[in-house]
Amino acid sequence: MSTRHILLGLLEAGPSHGYDLKRRHDERFPQARPLAYGQAYTTLQRLVRDGLAAVDGTDADGGPERTRYRSTEAGAQELARWAGAISPPAPFVTNEIFAKVVVSILAGGDPAAYLRDQRAAHMERMRELTALKTARNADLTTVLSADFALNHLDADLRWMNTTADRLTTLTAEVDSA
């Protein structure tokens, strides 16, 4: 996930303050981790340093002085390049669930019990997301992000089901040997 590119994308809509950007980010990516204000601020400064964004001016309507940023020509080019480039399809398998199952098998734990509980937790989260998505007033962004999360959870779940079945077969083979 590239926060700088996302902020660049938000700036394309027009000049904006750091706080404004943070608010719009959280709106657009409702199921993502909320953007910390400090992170938004440091990212913007780096964009300015690299010439991808520029300071557009300052506002101070009654409150503290706030810097307004805008995207530059180079920024727009960089954004287009990034948005069109493919992401490498899962180059590394680094997932906590997977790691826990492997460690559990190595250490002689109860991976089946863990998988059962994890599965239930996944289902619970999927029910939440589905409820969010099917609510009558759900907007497109919510639906899209819920869909995205649901499909990933579903993939995890399928892997967990297969693994649970594999473990059962494995245990049966060990027991009968």
Added chain:
Amino acid sequence: MRADLRLAWLLTRGSDRREWWRVALTAAGAGLATGLGLAVAVLLSLDGQYSVAVGSGLLDQPGTRDGVVVALMLLLVPVFGFLGQCARIGAVHRDRRLAALRLAGAAPGQVRRIAALETGLACLLGSGLATAVAIPVLLSLWSRPAVLAWAGIVLVPVGVPVLGAAVSALALRRVVASPLGRVRRVRPTRPPGRVFLVVSALCTVLVLLTVLTPDNGDRLASSPARLSVFALIVLVGVAVVWLPGWWSGLLGRVVAVRASRPALLIAAERLRDDPWAAARTNAAVLLVTLVGTGFAGVRQVLLADLHAMRRDGSLGTDMAFYTTGIDLTAAALLVALVIVLSALVVGTAESLATRRRGLAAQTAAGVPRGVLARALLLETALPLLPAVTVAGAGGMAIGVWYAALATEHTASAVPYGALLVPVVVYVCCLLAAATSLPLLRRSVHPAELRYA
């Protein structure tokens, strides 16, 4: 060819119960056709005067013998109709199987050959059995049959399976064209096509021309008149095929809009959706009713006439000579009726078997079995009612016309007894349709929900 034969045999052996039904019924039909064909062949080989032990002298004279031959040949028509109906048993299942063969890489010609061989094998079974029975019977009647008769005995049992295979190949010409087959949906039967319309139009023109040409003496002898009689027969046939289908569609459209009872609604919509489904069977019912009613009328008048002539002493030959002829005709008509009824039973059962998953779903959803059963009976009863009525009226007209002609010895009397025939035929048809109700009970079993 050997590989095709082996595949056909494997498919026949591995097929399920419904397909065995088709094999058994096809064999039975082929046996019947072979029996009739053999009788015709043997009778045709006779030339001149003979003394035949059966038939009360009807087979002795060339003239009356020709009549019997024509009657037997006419009986072949419903038999072949029955064979055609048999080919439809398990049609969906077989279509799927043939399509699977095509997907597996079989060429269209090969699939057609395999399907034809399957039918051919069943026909061969039937004709073989029929021949095995016919030869001893013939030998007991005729000590040294002529060479011509033997030739017929060899040709007919070979010809029937070949004909059966050809008919089957013809019937499957659409299935084998595509590897995906017609399996997606059971399509409505197509109404008679353009050829049918052209033929009927030509016949109408011919009949009109003959009727309109001025009378010049012996009209029947002139060749346009003869042609016209033939055309008239074709026209009646065309009307008979077309009427039930057309009526089914009309009835479906009219009733479906107004029906307020579920069973009636379902039956009407099914008729509207596929009015030609039962058109052939209904046409056969119509013909049997027409001929049967006409015959019953003629028979009543004729018998009264004959009895009167015997009282007068003006009867030339033995009474049995005439009554045997009449009885033989009656028997032939009964056989035709039985064949038509069997075709009706097969058609209804097949329609149920094809729809069994949907029917099971309806029952699961709480549609009472009684509603489904009533819809099934209505579907048969509704289109047949006008067909039988019209045919009965036509038959009555023949009877009345004959009674008006043959009043030499008796007073003219309308043969009301013949009116029983359409009623009996109608009731028989309803009973035939009702024989599939036990199958409905089995079809709606939830186990059917498990199959797609």
Added chain:
Amino acid sequence: MTDNGGTPPPLLAGRDLARAHGRTEALRGASVELRAGEILAVTGASGSGKSTLLHCLAGIVRPDAGSVTYAGERLDRLPEKRLSELRRTDFGVVFQFGQLIPELTALDNVALPLMLAGATRTDARARAGEWLERFGVRGQGELRPGSMSGGQAQRAALARALVTGPKVVFADEPTGALDSLASEQVMTALVHTAREAGTAVLLITHDAQVAAYADREVRMGDGAVRPAEVAA
């Protein structure tokens, strides 16, 4: 899954259900409870006995052993005529496909249960039209199921299942033949309508994304309900 004094009795309960098809034991000791207005997903691999469980609970087949109780009545002991009536009045069913009569228009298909209950054709069609409207397929009312898309046909099937105001809807892989968007439309329509009408739904599926529309999930394996996982 034991009753304690505080909770109301379940609307529908199957206990220790067993059922064999020939030699295969589809169910061996499955127990499940459905509360009024609840949407319950039954998941599990194919062949785990999900459909047979639904057939037993809906009174479509009788279990070989065990009991099915609906609103205090033992379904497994009712005569077939009464069961059929119950399926018509109190239950609705939706299958993967096949529950619409192919020769009837969508409107007549939905009107059929009302006509069976004695409504006139005009009334039945009017009410059926309202239900098609709720499922967004009013415009396809005069089409036959074969001319509708899979999703439209399934929404018409839902309308047919819900038109009599049933207490329980049994849905056996209702989205099994649909792509994910059509599936989403069908499931959303089902869930919204069931919640508004307070209809309980027993939803059979092998798809976790479909199961996520339910309030609760039970998993089946080898003809029995697997031990409860984490209480939902």
